Every structure is written in C-alpha cells, then in structure tokens.
Amino acid sequence: MNEKKSFIEKISDFANVIAGPLAKLGEIPAVAAIQNGMVGALPVIIVGSLFLVVYVLGSPSVGNSGSALLPFLEPFADKFAWMNSITLSFLALYCSVSISESYAEKLDVDTKSAGLLGLASFIIFTIGGLDEAGGIAVTAFSASGLFVCILTSLISVKIYALFIKKGFTIKMPDSVPPNIGNSFASLVPYAVCFSICWVIRTLLGFDMVSWLMGVLSPLISGADNIFVAISAKFVGMLLWSVGLHGENMWTTLFTPFGTIWLEENAAALASGTSIYNLPHVLAAFGNTGLDRLMVWPAAAWPVIFLMMRSKVQYHRTLGIACLPPAIFTIVEPVVFGLPLALNPYLLIPFILSGTVSFGVGYVLLSTPFFGKFFAAPPWATPPFVLGPLGTGDIKTAFLPIVAFVIGLVIYLPFWKNYEKSCLEQEQENEALESVGKR
Amino acid sequence: MKVLLICAAGMSTSLLVNNMKKFADAQDVVEAFPVAQLESVIDNYDVVLVGPQIRYKLKDIKKIADAHNKPADVIDMAVYGQMKGKEAMQMAKKLLG
Numbered sequence: 001m002n003e004k005k006s007f008i009e010k011i012s013d014f015a016n017v018i019a020g021p022l023a024k025l026g027e028i029p030a031v032a033a034i035q036n037g038m039v040g041a042l043p044v045i046i047v048g049s050l051f052l053v054v055y056v057l058g059s060p061s062v063g064n065s066g067s068a069l070l071p072f073l074e075p076f077a078d079k080f081a082w083m084n085s086i087t088l089s090f091l092a093l094y095c096s097v098s099i100s101e102s103y104a105e106k107l108d109v110d111t112k113s114a115g116l117l118g119l120a121s122f123i124i125f126t127i128g129g130l131d132e133a134g135g136i137a138v139t140a141f142s143a144s145g146l147f148v149c150i151l152t153s154l155i156s157v158k159i160y161a162l163f164i165k166k167g168f169t170i171k172m173p174d175s176v177p178p179n180i181g182n183s184f185a186s187l188v189p190y191a192v193c194f195s196i197c198w199v200i201r202t203l204l205g206f207d208m209v210s211w212l213m214g215v216l217s218p219l220i221s222g223a224d225n226i227f228v229a230i231s232a233k234f235v236g237m238l239l240w241s242v243g244l245h246g247e248n249m250w251t252t253l254f255t256p257f258g259t260i261w262l263e264e265n266a267a268a269l270a271s272g273t274s275i276y277n278l279p280h281v282l283a284a285f286g287n288t289g290l291d292r293l294m295v296w297p298a299a300a301w302p303v304i305f306l307m308m309r310s311k312v313q314y315h316r317t318l319g320i321a322c323l324p325p326a327i328f329t330i331v332e333p334v335v336f337g338l339p340l341a342l343n344p345y346l347l348i349p350f351i352l353s354g355t356v357s358f359g360v361g362y363v364l365l366s367t368p369f370f371g372k373f374f375a376a377p378p379w380a381t382p383p384f385v386l387g388p389l390g391t392g393d394i395k396t397a398f399l400p401i402v403a404f405v406i407g408l409v410i411y412l413p414f415w416k417n418y419e420k421s422c423l424e425q426e427q428e429n430e431a432l433e434s435v436g437k438r
Numbered sequence: 439m440k441v442l443l444i445c446a447a448g449m450s451t452s453l454l455v456n457n458m459k460k461f462a463d464a465q466d467v468v469e470a471f472p473v474a475q476l477e478s479v480i481d482n483y484d485v486v487l488v489g490p491q492i493r494y495k496l497k498d499i500k501k502i503a504d505a506h507n508k509p510a511d512v513i514d515m516a517v518y519g520q521m522k523g524k525e526a527m528q529m530a531k532k533l534l535g
Contacts, residue, residue: 019494022494023494023495023497026494026495026498027495027497027498032498036474039474105477240491243490243491243493243515244491244492244493244494245446245491245492245494247446248446248491248492249492249494318520321521325449325450325453328449330449330450330453331450332445332450332453332489332491332518332519333450333453333519333520333521334519335491335519336490336491336515336516336518336519336520337516337518337519337520337521338519339515339516339519341515341519342515380447380449
C-alpha cells in the first residue's frame with residue numbers, strides 16, 4: 001500500500017508541475033478575458049453552425065450519393081449556407097465585442113463603452129478602404145482575424161482603463177447623469193485608440209491580418225496533427241486524474257485554433273466540398289468536436305458499466321447514479337465519486353483510455369470514410385448525437401462505441417484488482433461492523 | 439441560508455444542488471452557476487461552495503468573495519462525487535460560522 005501511495009504522490013506531483021503554471025496563467029486578466037470572451041461568442045457559433053447542418057441536408061453536392069437527403073430543402077440550400085458567412089465567418093467581429101467586454105469586467109471599467117471601443121478599434125485596424133467593387137473585404141472578420149481581434153480588444157481596453165483610472169478624461173459636472181458622463185469620459189481614450197489604429201492601417205497601409213496569416217497560417221494548419229492531439233489529451237487527462245478540470249484548465253487554450261479550423265471546414269463545406277474531404281480533423285477542438293466524441297465514452301463509460309456489474313454494493317448504487325449525467329459527458333460524479341481521481345488502481349487506465357481513444361478517433365476521422373466537424377454542437381450533447389450533428393455523417397455515431405470498447409479493454413485488467421480490493425475492504429468493514437463509514 | 443455552488447459550467451454542481459435541497463429548510467436557497475458568472479450573482483447569496491475540479495481557481499474566487507464579504511471554500515472531493523447533500527449543507531453552515 002505504501003508503494004501505491006508513493007506512486008500516486010509521484011503522479012500528483014507531476015500533475016502539479018503542470019497545473020501550477022496553468023492556474024497562474026488562468027489568473028492573468030488578459031488570458032481570462034480571451035477565454036471568457038470566446039465562450040461568450042459561442043452561441044453565435046453554435047446557432048450559426050446549425051444553419052449549416054440544414055444546408056448539408058439539402059445540398060446534393062455534399063456527400064457521395066449525388067442527391068440531397070431532404071430534396072425539398074434543395075432550392076434554399078444556398079440561403080442556409082449564407083448564414084454561415086455572416087455568423088461563423090464573422091467570428092472575429094463578434095469576439096472583438098465579447099473579449100473587450102470580458103476584459104473590461106476584469107479591469108473593472110464600464111463594459112458597454114469598452115465593448116464598443118473594441119469593436120470600433122478592430123474595424124478601424126482591419127479595414128483600410130473600399131475594394132475595387134466598392135465593398136469592404138470581410139476576410140478580417142473571419143477566423144483569420146481572430147488573433148488580431150484579440151490584440152486590438154486587449155490593447156484598446158487596456159488604454160481605455162489606463163485613461164479612466166488615471167483620470168485623464170473629459171469630466172462632466174456631478175449634475176450630469178452618469179450615462180452621459182460615461183460617454184464623455186470615453187472620448188479621450190477612444191480618440192487615442194482610433195488614431196493609433198487608423199495610422200497603422202490606413203495611413204501606413206499595414207494589413208496585420210494578411211501579414212499574420214502569412215506568417216502563422218502554416219503553423220496553425222500544421223498544428224492539426226495526431227501528435228498535438230495525443231499530447232494535448234494526455235495533459236488534459238493527467239489534470240483530471242488529480243481531480244482538476246482538464247478541459248477548462250488546459251484544452252480551452254486550444255479554442256482559438258479549434259475555432260479557426262472549424263471556420264475553415266465550414267467555409268470549405270459552404271463552397272461545395274464534401275463533408276468527407278474537409279481539411280481539419282480537430283475542428284472545434286478546445287470546446288467540442290472529436291474530443292467529446294471519443295474521450296469520455298472511453299475514460300468514463302466503461303467504468304460506469306463495470307461499476308453496475310460489480311460485486312461491490314457501493315459500486316452498483318453509485319454506478320446507476322453516475323450513468324445519466326455521464327451520457328451527457330458530465331463525468332464529475334464518477335471522477336470524484338468512485339473516485340477515479342487519485343485512485344492508485346485506476347489512474348493508469350484512466351489516463352491511457354482517454355488518450356488512446358482520442359488518438360484512434362483522430363486516425364479514423366482523418367480517413368475519407370468519416371465526415372469531419374463543420375458545426376459545433378454544445379459540448380454536453382450526448383456523443384451519439386454530437387457526431388452526426390457536428391459532422392453531418394451518421395456513421396460518426398459509431399465512434400463512441402469504438403471508444404467504449406477501447407476503454408473497456410484497457411480498464412478490464414486493472415478493474416479486476418480494484419474490485420477485489422474493494423470487496424475485501426467491504427467484507428472487512430462488515431466484519432468490524434463499522435458500517436456508516438461511507 | 440442562501441448557498442451558491444460554483445463549477446465550470448454549473449452542470450455537475452446542479453446535481454449536488456438537488457441532493458442538498460433535501461436537507462435544506464424551507465427558506466434556504468441552493469443554486470448552481472458557472473464560475474464565469476460568479477461576480478454577477480454572488481450578492482444574492484450568503485456563502486460560496488466551489489466544485490473541486492476548479493479548485494485551481496480558488497484564489498480568484500476568494501478574491502471576489504472577499505470583496506463581497508462572503509465565505510468561500512472548495513467542496514471535499516468525496517462529498518462532491520457521491521453527491522452527499524447533507525455533508526455539503528453542513529459545510530455551508532460551518533463556513534457561515
């Protein structure tokens with residue numbers, strides 16, 4: 001038992017080496033603002049991408065059959081696809097508001113003024129004039145402009161907060177209502193931010209979005225690979241194994257990338273690419289997508305299955321209680337209840353099952369046999385529904401079953417030992433008549 | 439007593455909320471929210487309980503809770519996982535002193 005304990009301590013120490021800096025990172029107001037802001041823009045992504053699901057059902061060019069699944073939708077297919085262009089493909093525009101407001105909340109300044117400032121700064125910084133057709137180019141509003149929108153939002157709100165806090169503003173007499181006073185207080189920082197953005201974009205003609213995409217594009221595209229997937233998931237599972245929220249603490253940092261991949265998939269789909277040939281496997285990584293399809297069906301579901309068949313009374317009772325939330329991939333009851341977290345018997349299969357299953361899922365989804373994610377269903381959607389809804393491919397409903405089998409095979413040898421030890425303890429407890437300990 | 443439970447998305451703690459309500463008095467309030475909304479809802483409650491999976495955020499949470507003069511602490515892993523409503527209510531009472 002002592003040996004087991006020191007092993008747990010080792011894992012725990014190792015996880016803390018990673019968790020410590022991550023927790024610190026999450027405490028930085030700018031980082032928290034980006035995270036909260038991206039989460040704030042999520043409804044736009046989710047609802048917008050649902051229109052794309054309807055597009056897929058009514059589009060003959062998508063899929064292999066050559067005819068639309070719901071032919072009566074065919075005349076409207078393009079109209080549904082258009083919604084993608086003004087929701088998901090305007091993502092950076094929406095984020096410039098939500099990230100600015102989140103940052104203002106962290107810096108404790110007026111969120112409405114900051115949200116508008118962030119939006120205006122982003123537009124001024126990215127649009128330098130009309131194009132030849134007399135319109136404005138909206139490329140910068142798409143996920144390509146995401147990093148720039150993060151930058152303009154943070155910097156403009158920071159400038160705003162500095163001016164407000166140093167009192168370098170136009171002040172109104174106390175008799176002026178606060179709302180009016182606020183809009184005047186904003187004038188100086190607004191003028192400063194606008195001027196900076198205008199000088200860089202319009203006067204000097206520097207288009208940061210194109211420049212950054214030129215520099216980062218290969219990096220961003222290249223990051224969608226199986227090594228990134230496996231190592232990212234390993235760290236996420238390691239954090240969960242000591243009872244820390246792996247997704248919220250770690251995986252969420254991939255959200256900007258996952259969103260760019262999702263947008264690229266959606267744009268490719270809307271321009272006629274088949275769901276089977278979309279460019280990105282890890283689309284929507286950081287919040288939903290393949291992660292939710294493969295990980296908990298492998299790392300949590302087999303345990304609940306084994307618990308319900310266990311000889312230990314306590315396992316059976318808890319297993320039944322854990323099942324309904326787990327269907328929606330809410331796993332805290334089993335992670336903390338059994339527990340899986342800090343459990344010397346089950347720690348290895350726990351980390352292994354989620355990581356291996358995610359890797360297998362990556363390989364499977366990268367083949368042309370499966371559709372890729374172009375829509376972002378909410379993460380708590382049951383995996384059997386999440387796959388078909390997000391990829392438009394009904395076959396993806398089988399992937400959680402594959403994950404379950406992988407998980408079960410990995411857990412089985414470890415579970416037998418664990419069950420035995422629990423059974424011995426249960427009998428010991430009964431013998432000592434020390435019931436009520438649980 | 440008005441108890442606020444905080445976790446990542448407010449989903450898993452809402453399971454515990456149901457069990458806590460079984461041990462709550464008629465005038466007690468027990469509700470769950472995602473951590474992102476803590477600051478906007480904290481004023482409606484007396485005490486804050488934090489899900490163990492986001493205990494890495496306790497420092498941030500305590501900062502907000504202190505500013506609003508509310509006690510806050512992390513729920514024990516076993517209490518949380520086994521959804522022990524009674525123990526969680528006791529913890530809330532203890533925090534309030």
